[in-house]
Amino acid sequence: MLGFTLALAMAVTAVPVRKVLIIGIDGLRSDAFRLASTPNLDSLKRDGALTEHAVTDVVARSGPGWTSVLTGVWGWKHGVKDNGFGGYRAGEYPSFLERAAEARPGLVAGAVVNWKPIGVNLFGRHGFWIAPGDDGAVAEEAAALIGRGIPDILFVHFDGVDHAGHTFGFSPKIPFYLWAVEKIDGYVGDLTKAVRARTDEEWLILVTSDHGGHFRHHGDNVPTDRTVFLLANGPGCSRARPTGYRGVVDVAPTAFAFLGLPVDPRWQWDGRPLGYTAVPLPAGEAVAAALDK
Numbered sequence: 001m002l003g004f005t006l007a008l009a010m011a012v013t014a015v016p017v018r019k020v021l022i023i024g025i026d027g028l029r030s031d032a033f034r035l036a037s038t039p040n041l042d043s044l045k046r047d048g049a050l051t052e053h054a055v056t057d058v059v060a061r062s063g064p065g066w067t068s069v070l071t072g073v074w075g076w077k078h079g080v081k082d083n084g085f086g087g088y089r090a091g092e093y094p095s096f097l098e099r100a101a102e103a104r105p106g107l108v109a110g111a112v113v114n115w116k117p118i119g120v121n122l123f124g125r126h127g128f129w130i131a132p133g134d135d136g137a138v139a140e141e142a143a144a145l146i147g148r149g150i151p152d153i154l155f156v157h158f159d160g161v162d163h164a165g166h167t168f169g170f171s172p173k174i175p176f177y178l179w180a181v182e183k184i185d186g187y188v189g190d191l192t193k194a195v196r197a198r199t200d201e202e203w204l205i206l207v208t209s210d211h212g213g214h215f216r217h218h219g220d221n222v223p224t225d226r227t228v229f230l231l232a233n234g235p236g237c238s239r240a241r242p243t244g245y246r247g248v249v250d251v252a253p254t255a256f257a258f259l260g261l262p263v264d265p266r267w268q269w270d271g272r273p274l275g276y277t278a279v280p281l282p283a284g285e286a287v288a289a290a291l292d293k
């Protein structure tokens with residue numbers, strides 16, 4: 001009886017494991033993100049924090065953009081200027097998943113990507129990555145990994161919207177571009193379902209993009225190319241709609257706040273959490289960090 005009571009008490013008081021899913025929709029302009037018919041994204045928006053005025057890297061291309069998302073710093077620090085990832089200062093500015101694994105040994109981070117260079121360059125040093133082919137396969141593999149309880153932090157990358165933009169134009173006025181967004185929304189639904197089935201875990205879902213575009217092009221320092229969105233949805237998340245300056249570099253600090261991990265100022269992260277409050281560094285470490293800076 002005592003054993004049963006203890007087991008029951010443990011089951012009741014057990015703290016659910018906190019995990020993070022980052023959904024990256026390549027090449028999605030903020031206005032198309034708002035205007036497309038996306039029931040799954042809409043329900044995440046409704047119950048979460050959202051900005052439709054986030055900026056991506058000054059070089060609005062996938063290499064610099066995804067590196068800013070995953071390292072928490074802007075391009076003048078991480079050094080990636082194009083899709084070749086040449087100049088990436090990985091030692092100084094590793095991915096935030098690497099930082100999380102240092103803070104919490106045993107943490108498993110990985111990526112399922114359509115665009116392989118993200119895996120090679122940002123997950124090569126730490127964690128696993130797979131590139132199973134098209135967006136449908138990406139969604140399927142990612143949902144399977146979540147279902148098996150494997151990753152603690154998972155980055156999922158879809159490429160169909162960027163492809164539609166390069167083919168027909170980056171604009172909410174282009175039906176094919178909007179349709180591509182709506183198709184990804186179906187995959188977002190699959191991933192959300194996989195996450196919700198993990199009832200003994202608490203998941204933060206973050207959704208963002210690496211750049212927008214204009215005509216059939218992107219890469220310029222103009223609002224159409226640089227304005228993206230950031231959506232956070234998870235237990236305890238506020239329904240904030242901040243109107244001030246926000247950026248894709250807010251992804252890393254948001255994940256850290258949700259995981260209860262402090263951000264060390266020596267990492268020089270450029271963003272701040274969306275929908276959550278940052279965890280302060282323990283006093284002793286804060287003094288050491290200040291002296292070290």
Ligand SMILES: [Zn+2]
Nearest residue numbers: 027162166218
């Ligand atoms: Zn592109």
